Every structure is written in structure tokens, then in C-alpha cells.
Amino acid sequence: MHSIAYTDPVYLKEAEMASRETDGLTDTYCARCHTPIGVLSGEVPPIGLENLSEISKKGIQCDFCHSVNKSTGIGNGAFMVSPDGIKRGPYEDSKSPYHGSMFSDLHTKSEFCGMCHDVNHPVTGIPIEATYTEWKEGPYNSTTQCQDCHMTPGVTHFEANPGKASGIGPYRDNVYTHYFVGGNAAVTGVMGSEVHQRMAEERLKSAATLALDAEMKDNEAEITVEVTNAGAGHKLPTGLTEARQAWIELQVKDAAGKEIYHSGGLDSEGEVDPDAVIYHVVLGDASGNPTMKVWEAESILLITGYYQRRHGLRSTILLYLEV
Ligand code: HEC
Ligand code: HEC
Ligand code: HEC
Ligand code: HEC
Structure with missing residues (x-):
């Protein structure tokens, strides 16, 4: 790069x-x-x-x-x-x-x-x-x-x-x-370096670990997704986090394999489900509206996930489902 x-x-x-x-x-x-x-x-x-x-x-x-x-x-x-x-x-x-x-x-x-x-x-x-x-x-x-x-x-x-x-x-x-x-x-892929592309994928895979825990409580399932920043020496994601995002995709299926819940999927345009748990930064312009143009930044509207936490090591998400 x-x-x-x-x-x-x-x-x-x-x-x-x-x-x-x-x-x-x-x-x-x-x-x-x-x-x-x-x-x-x-x-x-x-x-x-x-x-x-x-x-x-x-x-x-x-x-x-x-x-x-x-x-x-x-x-x-x-x-x-x-x-x-x-x-x-x-x-x-x-x-x-x-x-x-x-x-x-x-x-x-x-x-x-x-x-x-x-x-x-x-x-x-x-x-x-x-x-x-x-x-x-x-x-x-x-x-x-x-x-x-x-x-x-x-x-x-x-x-x-x-x-x-x-x-x-x-x-x-x-x-x-x-x-x-x-x-x-x-x-790296667009610029034709397969070696760097492969290494970047490997690096991303070693950056975090995921753990899933589901517990039934009466008619509700409580699902905990725990993401641990296990390998990055800074927050995850880092760098240009107003233009990049990491998110959790969670799919729940019933015993017959039918999907009963889906968070973090992509729509037909390739946009991430707006209700997904997304880790990124949203900058605000002079009127307080979200902007991806860094030169317009006058405030930070939202910092999610690891960014929020000082050391960015661990973050837990609880989802309650009615079943
Ligand atoms: C982004 C800055 C950067 C660039 C670009 C860069 N280097 Fe380095 N290089 C470093 C740093 C920093 C170290 C020392 C790392 C340390 O000791 O912790 C280093 C170490 C070295 C060393 C010492 C031996 C080693 O690898 O440990 C050599 C020789 C070297 N660089 C040559 C080059 C050559 C030739 C290029 C271009 C192909 C290059 N560097 C490009 C930052 C850079
Ligand atoms: C002169 C400024 C400069 C210095 C010094 C520098 N970097 Fe960078 N670095 C950049 C820029 C600019 C990019 C982004 C290039 C791009 O995305 O087009 C970058 C990209 C990177 C990337 C790739 C990021 C990605 O998204 O995959 C890594 C990793 C990185 N730098 C690590 C280092 C490390 C480690 C050092 C110190 C040894 C260092 N850089 C020193 C300016 C610098
Ligand atoms: C403990 C190991 C570790 C240390 C220390 C570390 N990094 Fe990283 N870095 C990673 C891993 C793993 C990733 C890939 C996951 C990610 O993007 O955060 C990464 C990603 C990056 C990226 C790419 C971000 C992106 O989204 O493309 C940059 C730039 C970078 N590191 C720069 C640095 C700089 C500068 C330092 C020192 C101030 C540093 N790193 C220290 C492990 C480390
Ligand atoms: C202080 C040094 C610095 C300055 C000034 C800077 N950048 Fe960067 N830029 C970086 C570094 C370091 C990265 C790599 C971080 C990463 O990969 O997350 C980067 C990454 C980027 C990327 C991402 C590229 C990619 O392939 O994903 C874009 C786009 C970019 N910069 C645009 C700009 C623009 C536009 C400006 C001026 C408004 C600017 N930068 C000013 C250091 C700088």
C-alpha cells in the first residue's frame, strides 16, 4: 500500500x-x-x-x-x-x-x-x-x-x-x-498484487475471534455474540473508519432450516442492513449531517463498537428474540 x-x-x-x-x-x-x-x-x-x-x-x-x-x-x-x-x-x-x-x-x-x-x-x-x-x-x-x-x-x-x-x-x-x-x-487486488491481497485477508482473519452463546428463557432466546480484538495492536477496524466498516452478520434458523432472524445481510445494492451492529465512525459536517467527506468534518456523530472502548478489546452484543 x-x-x-x-x-x-x-x-x-x-x-x-x-x-x-x-x-x-x-x-x-x-x-x-x-x-x-x-x-x-x-x-x-x-x-x-x-x-x-x-x-x-x-x-x-x-x-x-x-x-x-x-x-x-x-x-x-x-x-x-x-x-x-x-x-x-x-x-x-x-x-x-x-x-x-x-x-x-x-x-x-x-x-x-x-x-x-x-x-x-x-x-x-x-x-x-x-x-x-x-x-x-x-x-x-x-x-x-x-x-x-x-x-x-x-x-x-x-x-x-x-x-x-x-x-x-x-x-x-x-x-x-x-x-x-x-x-x-x-x-491490493485491483492493483494486481495477489500476494498482498492474500496476506491482507489472512491478517483480517487473525484480528478477531468470535464466540456465540444462546440461552432459552421461557419464550425468548438470548443470543450473545462476543467479538474479541485478539490480534490488532489498535482498534478494530482502524485507520479510515469513516469510509470503512466492520459489521456482524447473524442468522438464526429454526429446526427445519427456515430463517427466522437475519441481521447484517446485504441488500440487492450491496448495502449493509442499517439495523446491523456496525463498527465505524460517522463524521458530521457544519450542519450536523453525516458526511463521508473528511474535509467537511466538524464533529463526530457516532463512534461504535471497539472505537467506543478505550482499549477496544472486547465487545458483547445481546439480542433478544421471541420464539
Ligand atoms: C514506510 C517506511 C519504509 C519504507 C517505504 C521502506 N522502509 Fe526499510 N525500514 C523501515 C523501518 C521503520 C525499518 C526498521 C524496522 C525496525 O527496526 O523496527 C526498516 C529497515 C530496513 C532495512 C534494515 C534491514 C531490515 O530489513 O531489517 C533495510 C536494508 C531497508 N529497510 C531497506 C529498504 C528498502 C530497500 C526499501 C524499498 C524497497 C525500504 N526499506 C522501504 C521503513 C521503511
Ligand atoms: C509518510 C507517511 C507514512 C509513514 C511514515 C508510514 N506510513 Fe503507513 N501508510 C501511509 C499511507 C498514506 C498509507 C495508505 C496508502 C493508501 O491507502 O493508498 C499507508 C498504509 C499503510 C498500511 C496498509 C493499510 C491498509 O489499509 O492495508 C500499513 C499496514 C502501514 N501503512 C503501516 C505502517 C507502519 C508499520 C509504519 C511505520 C514503520 C508506516 N506505515 C509508516 C503513510 C505512511
Ligand atoms: C499486535 C499486532 C499489531 C500492532 C502492534 C499493530 N498492528 Fe496494525 N494491524 C494488525 C492487524 C492484525 C490488522 C488487521 C485488522 C485491522 O484492520 O485492524 C492491522 C491493521 C492495520 C492497518 C489497516 C487498517 C485497515 O482497515 O485497512 C493499519 C494502517 C495499521 N494496522 C497500522 C498500524 C500502526 C501504524 C501501528 C502502530 C501504531 C500498528 N498498526 C500496530 C496488527 C497490529
Ligand atoms: C497524516 C498523513 C495523512 C494525510 C494528511 C492524509 N492521509 Fe490519507 N491516509 C493516510 C494513511 C496512514 C492511510 C491508511 C490508513 C488505512 O488504510 O486505514 C490513508 C488512507 C487514505 C485513503 C484510503 C485508500 C484506500 O485504498 O482505501 C484515502 C481515500 C485517503 N487516505 C485520502 C486522503 C485525502 C483525500 C486526504 C486529504 C484530505 C488525505 N488522505 C490526507 C495518511 C494521510
Whole structure:
């Protein structure tokens, strides 16, 4: 997703719409995280792909991340980049005949990711994405960095990936992978990366566990669905939760197999049943109406599910059925 952060068709459409509706106010704001080199080199604005060099089209790429020499804080693209050509990374003993190398503690910490993985509306301050803050306020902050789950084969924990980071480098007990897989199994598929799509599906499957309990009380069935965020180091879902949603689909059948209750199904248009238990964020515009346009956000109307709970670990839903 980093390598396509600017060419991502979903991003391009949304950035175009934001630009049109704000007379270009969002242009460099959005692009700073989606193509940092495009902004730092002055190629953006204008937005779109026409004015962009090949390197800026690569979104968040090697040279950018490994040239970051300082963070000025959390969120909204709080990075500083050095023009000295020295590559920053996690090793103290890294020597390359091609470029200078330097140890950077920042690269080994969640604060590196937090420079971009917290997005606040620049005018109203409304949190639009809060993955870093969720991690920081959650139970993983002292044990597991973003890198441990997103840059190792462990998915839900650190798991060493021994090998060589470069053909001419030494053998190491762990070399961080660079798949950066999250939950996006849609765009990775559209962009033709089956490997990332498959990994995103696997990751989503390991994020939560479900438990079902049904109890008969006279003429009523009490059904408890318990969802546990078992694998994500932040809330579930996280990131752009105003555009993404997770929901529970529950179907109850009688002994003959006839459906007597159904929550969370899709209608013929592919819309989720509005009465379903949905986990997402609903933003409000200036008039207090729901909006999916993040640039219009002046309030948060609804935060459901895991989002509501500070550590987002467990949520229980009770349904009462008359039978
Ligand atoms: C999103 C930022 C980002 C991008 C893009 C990125 N890296 Fe990294 N890279 C990191 C971080 C962070 C670490 C250190 C992880 C740690 O120690 O916790 C790292 C580690 C490394 C290392 C040290 C060895 C290892 O893997 O542990 C090498 C070499 C490296 N990156 C090369 C590259 C190359 C080549 C590319 C492009 C193909 C690239 N990186 C793209 C962030 C990035
Ligand atoms: C320069 C800003 C920037 C930095 C630094 C950065 N990211 Fe990202 N990251 C992004 C953007 C922008 C996207 C979304 C690209 C898209 O959806 O088109 C993204 C996407 C991702 C995704 C895929 C999300 C999905 O929906 O599947 C993961 C996982 C991820 N980043 C993890 C990390 C981790 C871990 C670090 C720190 C080592 C990090 N990122 C550092 C900006 C950044
Ligand atoms: C304990 C392991 C773990 C840690 C720590 C962790 N993540 Fe995740 N992350 C996951 C899992 C599992 C998923 C897939 C489920 C989901 O989408 O929430 C995920 C999903 C994501 C996504 C994709 C969201 C989406 O809906 O597509 C992003 C972006 C992300 N993580 C970034 C980060 C950042 C940044 C950090 C550090 C601040 C971090 N993660 C820490 C396990 C972890
Ligand atoms: C502070 C950094 C930052 C800024 C500023 C930013 N984004 Fe993002 N954006 C991200 C990160 C990180 C993700 C990935 C989170 C996830 O996958 O849930 C993302 C994901 C997205 C996605 C989802 C793409 C997909 O394939 O699902 C869209 C669309 C998007 N951003 C549009 C925008 C627009 C439009 C703006 C400006 C109004 C903007 N972004 C500003 C960091 C940023």
C-alpha cells in the first residue's frame, strides 16, 4: 500500500474531490503523506499524476523513509528529511559501499509510523485517523511496536525473520520484512498484487475471534455474540473508519432450516442492513449531517463498537428474540 499510496485509484478520486470542493486547500495537505517526495520536491501541487516524476509516483518509498532524520511529533506528516544521502535504519553496524548509513532509533519505534498514521483535520482538529493514538492508549504500547506486527511474519506479534538484508551484508537474527500489510484486500487486488491481497485477508482473519452463546428463557432466546480484538495492536477496524466498516452478520434458523432472524445481510445494492451492529465512525459536517467527506468534518456523530472502548478489546452484543 505504501508503494501505491499516490497512484491508488481510491486515493486519487478522493483527493480530486477534496481539491475541487475546497479550491485546492487540501492539495499539499493530503499529498504530504501520500507522496512525501512529490510535495518536498515541489511537484505537488498540482495534484494528479501528470506533473509527477517516476520517483514521486512511487508514493512512500525506500529513499523517503530511510532519509527521515527527525520527527517533529505525531500525526499530519510530522517528518523531517535530510538531503545528505545517508540512509537511516535500525543497525549500528551497517556499512554500504553505495551510500552512507546511520543508526536511527526513531525507525525502530511506533513513533516513526505515528508521523503519518494519525490524521487530524488541520482546521477543526477532528481525528480522522488515530491508529497511533489507539496503539499508544492500548495494551500493546509497552510490548509491541507497529514494526513487530507489520514488518515481521508474526502478524499479531513479533516473529524473527532471520537472513540477510543485503546480499553483501552480514547474516542477521532478524531482518524486517517490508510488506506493510493491513486490511486492504480490495485495492491490493485491483492493483494486481495477489500476494498482498492474500496476506491482507489472512491478517483480517487473525484480528478477531468470535464466540456465540444462546440461552432459552421461557419464550425468548438470548443470543450473545462476543467479538474479541485478539490480534490488532489498535482498534478494530482502524485507520479510515469513516469510509470503512466492520459489521456482524447473524442468522438464526429454526429446526427445519427456515430463517427466522437475519441481521447484517446485504441488500440487492450491496448495502449493509442499517439495523446491523456496525463498527465505524460517522463524521458530521457544519450542519450536523453525516458526511463521508473528511474535509467537511466538524464533529463526530457516532463512534461504535471497539472505537467506543478505550482499549477496544472486547465487545458483547445481546439480542433478544421471541420464539
Ligand atoms: C514506510 C517506511 C519504509 C519504507 C517505504 C521502506 N522502509 Fe526499510 N525500514 C523501515 C523501518 C521503520 C525499518 C526498521 C524496522 C525496525 O527496526 O523496527 C526498516 C529497515 C530496513 C532495512 C534494515 C534491514 C531490515 O530489513 O531489517 C533495510 C536494508 C531497508 N529497510 C531497506 C529498504 C528498502 C530497500 C526499501 C524499498 C524497497 C525500504 N526499506 C522501504 C521503513 C521503511
Ligand atoms: C509518510 C507517511 C507514512 C509513514 C511514515 C508510514 N506510513 Fe503507513 N501508510 C501511509 C499511507 C498514506 C498509507 C495508505 C496508502 C493508501 O491507502 O493508498 C499507508 C498504509 C499503510 C498500511 C496498509 C493499510 C491498509 O489499509 O492495508 C500499513 C499496514 C502501514 N501503512 C503501516 C505502517 C507502519 C508499520 C509504519 C511505520 C514503520 C508506516 N506505515 C509508516 C503513510 C505512511
Ligand atoms: C499486535 C499486532 C499489531 C500492532 C502492534 C499493530 N498492528 Fe496494525 N494491524 C494488525 C492487524 C492484525 C490488522 C488487521 C485488522 C485491522 O484492520 O485492524 C492491522 C491493521 C492495520 C492497518 C489497516 C487498517 C485497515 O482497515 O485497512 C493499519 C494502517 C495499521 N494496522 C497500522 C498500524 C500502526 C501504524 C501501528 C502502530 C501504531 C500498528 N498498526 C500496530 C496488527 C497490529
Ligand atoms: C497524516 C498523513 C495523512 C494525510 C494528511 C492524509 N492521509 Fe490519507 N491516509 C493516510 C494513511 C496512514 C492511510 C491508511 C490508513 C488505512 O488504510 O486505514 C490513508 C488512507 C487514505 C485513503 C484510503 C485508500 C484506500 O485504498 O482505501 C484515502 C481515500 C485517503 N487516505 C485520502 C486522503 C485525502 C483525500 C486526504 C486529504 C484530505 C488525505 N488522505 C490526507 C495518511 C494521510
